Amino acid sequence: MNRNHPRLTALLILIVAALTLTPVVMLLLGSFSEGLTSFGSFTVDKYVEAYSDPYLLDVVVNTLIFVVGSSLFATLLALFLAYLNIRTDIPFKPLFVILSIVPMMIPHVLFAAAWALLLNPSNGVLNQAIQLIPGLENVAFNVYSLTGMIFVEGLLNMPVAYLIIAPALSSFDSALEEASRVSGAGVMKTLFRVTLPILRPALLAAFILSVVRVLAAYAVPRVLGTPGDVDVLATYLFEMISTGFAPDYGQAAALGMSVLSAAIVLIVVYRALTAESGKFVTISGRGFKPGVIHLKGARLPLLFIMAILSFVMIVIPVAQLLYTSLIPYAMVPGPKAWSLMSLQHWTTMFDDEVTWQALKNSVFLAVVGATLGVLLSLFVAYVSVKVRTAASTILETLTFLAFSFPGIVIGIGFMWFFVQTPLYATLTALLLAYIAAYLPYGVRPLASAFVQVHAHLEESSLVCGASMLTTMRRIIAPIILPGLISAWILMATMFMRELTVSVVLSRPGTEVLAVRILDFADDGLWGKLSALGIVMILISTALVLLAQGVGKWAKRRPEAA
Structure with missing residues (x-):
């Protein structure tokens, strides 16, 4: 495994740097450009205009x-x-x-x-x-x-x-x-x-x-x-x-x-x-x-x-x-309000095609995004905790850098990047931006879990001829399962509720629930907003319960075997 550490660390640095530094670099270059369609035409006029307002x-x-x-x-x-x-x-x-x-x-x-x-x-x-x-x-x-x-x-x-x-x-x-x-x-x-x-x-x-x-x-x-x-x-x-x-x-x-x-x-x-x-x-x-x-x-x-x-x-x-979500318009709770209660807002909300699309997009990003994010977090946390080198310190610093990213700002950085690629206005763009922005939330619980895993367990696996991936899958992952579940739950709930990056990057067809709720607020459709909000809370709760159920099932498997 030691032979693979430098390669693994270098690969992770490249991946994390691409996720965290790309929007920063694009934001910097974009600040000296005339606009999205004239990227590379450098000028300082934008700084003058911005700070002279x-x-x-x-x-x-x-x-x-x-x-x-x-x-x-x-x-x-x-x-x-x-x-x-x-x-x-x-x-x-x-x-x-x-x-x-x-x-x-x-x-x-x-x-x-x-x-x-x-x-x-x-x-x-x-x-x-x-x-x-x-x-x-x-x-x-x-x-x-x-x-x-x-x-x-x-x-x-x-x-x-x-x-x-x-x-x-x-x-x-x-x-x-x-x-x-x-x-x-x-x-x-x-x-x-x-x-x-x-x-x-x-x-x-x-x-x-x-x-x-x-x-x-x-x-x-x-x-x-x-x-x-x-x-x-x-x-x-x-x-x-x-x-x-x-x-x-x-x-x-x-x-x-x-x-x-x-x-x-x-x-x-x-x-x-x-x-x-x-x-x-x-x-x-x-x-x-x-x-x-x-x-x-x-x-x-x-x-x-x-x-x-x-x-x-x-x-x-x-x-x-x-x-x-149950009353036709704003009123103080009382007999009149109870008599007017209905599911009208729920019905109209579920009949809305854009809302259904936003619901599907958010669930996809939460489940797939959290799974990919945890997979990357697993290796980043392992290298950060178990590999004590200058390169691993760089990796940890790059990962933690995402904590400082204001969503709107980093969304603008990603906009400058994605508009130059075929990824613009796709769910893939949102997926990559989500993982970049919330990677530290997956790494933190996994890093705490890795601290408790003694190196002798890995060494014994390697001595018996297991590869690094086999050791990670058969030895380490089952031990740190609670940390994996915590990281997945945290990232899934973050992705489900994400707004600041989404409001910049989402386009027709890639709307998410938080952006749709914001649209309802802008239009004064508070009943539909409330109904969709309850659905959003229920989905987040269901994801948490699902992850906990999978964790309990995974713990019982070795006992059954």
């Missing part, structure tokens, strides 16, 4: 407020939930732990649409309900604003921040906090003087990763920002390539280079923070016991707050989609 300053200010506000809200909310779930004796802890990460399963475009239905200033269901309260007849929350965008995007990014902060809290040695309290400090003083300073790397890492994700966000700005005339860089870039008689891809590429550069810098900072987390280790070789803080009289109030948060993050959006 007086409206750009407003867009940048909106983007900064949106990105910082959403990331700060997501990080603080994640810290609050993680602290209560891990360090306190709050009731129903296992349930709240699961509920804290469930929002990851809801597509962003559906989550944004649900809150548009709930809090739009004209006929939002929650606004109508609030106005029925005496004295609040004129009160209406406007979700089509920067504040509304920050609120919804913060809720969507909270699970990512939670998954970074929670492990740090779990590994925290409570002896330090106990020493603080013995010295006379109260719970809050200990929290701010001891706990939070030690958690600083995790908090900063969660915040920066959230900044990268919000910078790349498109669903919330499009669904909530565009109706309120609040443009951020993602929507501003998309308008450049989708409005008018002559979309300006060169100008979009010029501005996109700045967004991409900022995202790459942030990812480098994120990796530096996570690499230095060892300096803040509080667990030594001695045994330690994670301390549990007794909430006493605060248990019930905090339990109520946790229940409300879980209700807001999960129950309300999904219930609103189901409710809207």
Whole structure:
């Protein structure tokens, strides 16, 4: 196997570089070109036009407020939930732990649409309900604003921040906090003087990763920002390539280079923070016991707050989609609404040929794309973990680079590439772009699984005459099966809900569900949007259950044999 390592590593570097660097290079070249039809006619005019637009300053200010506000809200909310779930004796802890990460399963475009239905200033269901309260007849929350965008995007990014902060809290040695309290400090003083300073790397890492994700966000700005005339860089870039008689891809590429550069810098900072987390280790070789803080009289109030948060993050959006799919127009739940409920929106949605095509395309991309993505991730993760060479480090860096790709920006890069090839406006183009954008999501769980596989198992197989592929198929793959299933589920759900790359690359015949839902939102067809959204959630859930069932079947096969 060692003889094959250099060849395998070189091949993987070529494949991953083609996937991750091609759109970046094309974006750079495109930013110096006149347009898609005159690629190679180099000019700096596009940079001048892009950065001399007086409206750009407003867009940048909106983007900064949106990105910082959403990331700060997501990080603080994640810290609050993680602290209560891990360090306190709050009731129903296992349930709240699961509920804290469930929002990851809801597509962003559906989550944004649900809150548009709930809090739009004209006929939002929650606004109508609030106005029925005496004295609040004129009160209406406007979700089509920067504040509304920050609120919804913060809720969507909270699970990512939670998954970074929670492990740090779990590994925290409570002896330090106990020493603080013995010295006379109260719970809050200990929290701010001891706990939070030690958690600083995790908090900063969660915040920066959230900044990268919000910078790349498109669903919330499009669904909530565009109706309120609040443009951020993602929507501003998309308008450049989708409005008018002559979309300006060169100008979009010029501005996109700045967004991409900022995202790459942030990812480098994120990796530096996570690499230095060892300096803040509080667990030594001695045994330690994670301390549990007794909430006493605060248990019930905090339990109520946790229940409300879980209700807001999960129950309300999904219930609103189901409710809207059954009523003819927006109205407050009540006897009249119940009497008018029907399956009309479901019927018209299923009679729509474009929707059926989008459904088939999304399922194909989710199943085939995730399978190919996991296959590539399997070898990339193996080389990254098991082959410690300069080349494997390059491979790992190229793979992780995709984390910094804002979807709209990298979609424009792929557009410059695919329009020069026969792949333009095909599902293959979307498939390649999906794998390139989400490869790290497949590599991460598999890399964690490979760490647990001892080299002796591979060596024994090789000594017995098995080839590398046979060893991978017969020895390694069965051992890391849970990691394979996790990677497949993660990539399949990501592909099923993908919007930002799709909105740039999809064309008639290659529409996907997320783009179709966005079309319904633009046309104000909220009933059809909600019905299709429920279908989308059900398909994602079915893919997860299918993968888990296949995993259980695969585990039983060796026992039966």
